Amino acid sequence: MIRIIIHGCNGKMGKVVAKLAAENPDFKIVAGVDKNLSPLEFPVYSDLKDVKEEADVVIDFSYHEAVPNLVKAALQKKLPVVIATTGLSEEELNVIKDASKEIPIFKSANMSLGVNILINLVKEAAKILQQDFDIEIIEKHHNMKKDAPSGTALMIADSINQVLNDKKEYVYGRHTKTEQRKTNELGIHAVRGGTIVGEHQVIFAGHDEVITISHSAQSREIFGYGALHAAKFIIGQKPGLYSMEDLVKKG
Numbered sequence: 001m002i003r004i005i006i007h008g009c010n011g012k013m014g015k016v017v018a019k020l021a022a023e024n025p026d027f028k029i030v031a032g033v034d035k036n037l038s039p040l041e042f043p044v045y046s047d048l049k050d051v052k053e054e055a056d057v058v059i060d061f062s063y064h065e066a067v068p069n070l071v072k073a074a075l076q077k078k079l080p081v082v083i084a085t086t087g088l089s090e091e092e093l094n095v096i097k098d099a100s101k102e103i104p105i106f107k108s109a110n111m112s113l114g115v116n117i118l119i120n121l122v123k124e125a126a127k128i129l130q131q132d133f134d135i136e137i138i139e140k141h142h143n144m145k146k147d148a149p150s151g152t153a154l155m156i157a158d159s160i161n162q163v164l165n166d167k168k169e170y171v172y173g174r175h176t177k178t179e180q181r182k183t184n185e186l187g188i189h190a191v192r193g194g195t196i197v198g199e200h201q202v203i204f205a206g207h208d209e210v211i212t213i214s215h216s217a218q219s220r221e222i223f224g225y226g227a228l229h230a231a232k233f234i235i236g237q238k239p240g241l242y243s244m245e246d247l248v249k250k251g
């Protein structure tokens with residue numbers, strides 16, 4: 001049985017992970033960490049360093065500012081971590097990279113299998129279409145989301161740039177632009193409203209034709225399942241920074 005600490009346990013995703021784990025005998029939530037200390041069916045702490053329960057892994061769905069402290073405590077406890085939180089700054093990402101020299105860390109802005117398949121499709125399309133098509137990404141999320149653009153949109157854009165001969169420059173929205181689109185641009189646009197779980201469209205717009213590759217998340221459970229799957233994967237790995245690509249490769 002895998003013993004899990006949920007970081008961000010009182011949030012929307014923390015609760016989904018706890019529910020899915022409770023339904024599966026392979027997993028047990030031994031504790032949670034959150035700045036909101038509302039009681040749950042396991043002990044809730046305000047800091048990972050105070051958690052007394054023995055665990056095998058931490059799953060994090062919290063807030064970007066909370067991540068460096070989480071990673072430092074995981075380092076002290078020598079615990080593997082799955083980081084799903086988005087909106088991380090360069091500085092916060094560097095804390096993760098440094099810690100991954102000593103503990104295994106799995107990080108993905110999108111834990112769903114579908115988005116990771118979309119990324120593979122988009123990379124293939126980008127390789128073929130890079131000469132003549134403009135690429136724009138539109139993401140849509142619920143009105144509670146704090147970061148924009150989504151971590152997934154940025155992850156898709158970075159994956160596209162990996163395969164292009166000439167790297168694109170990201171343009172976030174166009175409301176400040178009063179000039180024609182340049183060919184080296186990759187537009188990224190965020191929409192927020194209602195209860196949209198998560199939509200990503202990658203648009204390849206050419207002369208008189210448009211190809212759109214899209215993913216629509218229809219529940220938060222797809223991210224929760226993915227995080228539990230990642231937790232199982234990361235336990236026992238060597239120190240390093242792992243991604244969904246590593247998980248998909250392993251099968």
Ligand SMILES: NC(=O)c1ccc[n+]([C@@H]2O[C@H](COP(=O)([O-])OP(=O)(O)OC[C@H]3O[C@@H](n4cnc5c(N)ncnc54)[C@H](O)[C@@H]3O)[C@@H](O)[C@H]2O)c1
Pocket residue numbers: 007008009010011012013014033034035036046060061062063064065066083084085086087108109110111112147151223
């Ligand atoms: N990678 C993925 O697949 C994926 C999927 C969904 C959400 N997310 C990301 O996960 C994060 C959480 O999403 P959510 O919808 O559950 O948000 P949420 O706001 O519902 O939950 C966040 C939780 O973190 C807690 N928190 C905030 N600051 C904290 C701190 N300093 N210390 C401890 N706890 C703290 C909050 O109290 C809250 O309970 C976001 O960054 C979101 O973008 C990623």
Ligand SMILES: O=C(O)C1=N[C@H](C(=O)O)CCC1
Pocket residue numbers: 086109110141145146149150151152153197198
């Ligand atoms: O609900 C959120 O917040 C989500 N965030 C991730 C992102 O920023 O890409 C993944 C989808 C849901």
